[in-house]
Amino acid sequence: MMNFIWAFLLIVSFICAIVTGRMPQLSQAVMDGAENAVSLVIATMGMMCVWTGLMKIAEQGGLTALLAKLFSPIFRRLFPDYDKDSPAAKAICMNLTANLLGLGNAATPLGIAAMKEMQAARLDPSSHTANNSMVMFVVMNTASIQLIPTFMATLRAQYGSKAPFDLLPAIWIASIVSLLVGFIIAKLLQGRTHKECRSI
Amino acid sequence: MNLSALNTFSAYVIPVAVISIVVFGLIRRVPVFDTFLSGAKEGFSSAVSILPSLVGLIVAVSMLNASGALELLSHFLAPVTNALGFPAEVMPMAILRPISGSGSTAMLTQIFGSHGPDSFIGRVASVIMGSTETTFYAIAVYFAAVGIKKTRHAIPAALAADFTGYVMSVLTVNLFFPPS
Numbered sequence: 039m040m041n042f043i044w045a046f047l048l049i050v051s052f053i054c055a056i057v058t059g060r061m062p063q064l065s066q067a068v069m070d071g072a073e074n075a076v077s078l079v080i081a082t083m084g085m086m087c088v089w090t091g092l093m094k095i096a097e098q099g100g101l102t103a104l105l106a107k108l109f110s111p112i113f114r115r116l117f118p119d120y121d122k123d124s125p126a127a128k129a130i131c132m133n134l135t136a137n138l139l140g141l142g143n144a145a146t147p148l149g150i151a152a153m154k155e156m157q158a159a160r161l162d163p164s165s166h167t168a169n170n171s172m173v174m175f176v177v178m179n180t181a182s183i184q185l186i187p188t189f190m191a192t193l194r195a196q197y198g199s200k201a202p203f204d205l206l207p208a209i210w211i212a213s214i215v216s217l218l219v220g221f222i223i224a225k226l227l228q229g230r231t232h233k234e235c236r237s238i
Numbered sequence: 239m240n241l242s243a244l245n246t247f248s249a250y251v252i253p254v255a256v257i258s259i260v261v262f263g264l265i266r267r268v269p270v271f272d273t274f275l276s277g278a279k280e281g282f283s284s285a286v287s288i289l290p291s292l293v294g295l296i297v298a299v300s301m302l303n304a305s306g307a308l309e310l311l312s313h314f315l316a317p318v319t320n321a322l323g324f325p326a327e328v329m330p331m332a333i334l335r336p337i338s339g340s341g342s343t344a345m346l347t348q349i350f351g352s353h354g355p356d357s358f359i360g361r362v363a364s365v366i367m368g369s370t371e372t373t374f375y376a377i378a379v380y381f382a383a384v385g386i387k388k389t390r391h392a393i394p395a396a397l398a399a400d401f402t403g404y405v406m407s408v409l410t411v412n413l414f415f416p417p418s
Contacts, residue, residue, distance in 0.1 A: 094277025220399030
């Protein structure tokens with residue numbers, strides 16, 4: 039997919055530059071782009087280190103497990119197929135909490151563990167068709183529920199934003215509403231697909 | 239919303255987060271500095287590991303911009319997006335967002351560079367980046383991990399959520415930063 043998109047972007051640029059006569063600018067853009075990418079990573083690297091370092095402290099202190107317990111009444115309601123002490127429910131809570139905290143590196147393995155538990159809990163664990171809980175879980179993972187988007191704020195600061203965090207309330211509202219729409223659509227669509235998928 | 243209250247609030251976010259995490263670590267008897275170092279090392283290596291894909295995509299997006307293709311596309315999309323109140327300049331990023339994290343980051347830096355992060359366009363782009371994820375990547379990773387081939391309604395529901403994020407970005411930016 040990315041192979042196609044990347045090549046497409048480059049070829050479109052080349053053709054467009056011929057038409058608009060901007061070949062010198064295009065040539066300059068190759069060098070500028072490469073340089074900008076490196077300076078961007080260097081500029082944001084410090085803040086990324088600070089944040090992952092702090093998050094490591096939170097993780098070691100058991101913050102993810104603590105918050106997962108706190109949130110489990112909410113999360114459980116979304117996944118009624120699993121008993122609250124089941125391994126699937128625990129893995130789901132841990133993954134969603136890691137996402138809230140913005141622990142990208144930790145969230146993915148926890149999410150894969152949750153998917154494996156959900157698959158193992160099915161009547162037919164070799165099924166190739168997703169069940170409703172899996173779809174709901176993945177939809178929650180495709181919506182960003184990160185409380186403090188540090189990378190984005192660092193980027194904004196890098197480009198001269200006066201208050202890189204002033205967008206937080208806007209981001210929270212947009213996140214919550216889009217997550218709710220994801221839920222509702224998932225709920226609406228799930229009933230219309232094959233019946234045997236409804237049982238776990 | 240009162241802008242100065244918002245600024246005061248945003249000034250507190252980082253310091254409060256830092257202090258509460260460290261105090262939490264101390265209470266839970268975590269060796270805070272050693273742990274910080276090992277976490278920072280992870281951040282360092284993940285920053286290094288995204289460098290190659292960022293170089294590739296920022297070069298591509300810079301070329302797209304320098305060639306005039308982005309301008310042309312925005313111009314082309316403007317009648318449609320303007321009718322929806324959505325800035326046409328953000329459209330290329332919105333299209334790339336569900337497919338590629340680095341690609342949309344490259345687009346975001348392009349927008350910040352041309353319009354500034356505190357412009358209406360820059361803010362809408364920021365809210366989109368903050369409220370959506372690389373949808374197709376997450377779907378691929380999680381379903382592939384357990385051998386699921388039929389994802390049923392996952393893609394439509396996830397894309398509906400992304401689309402809502404786009405619509406909400408314009409609404410919330412207008413709400414918190416009303417055009418004067």
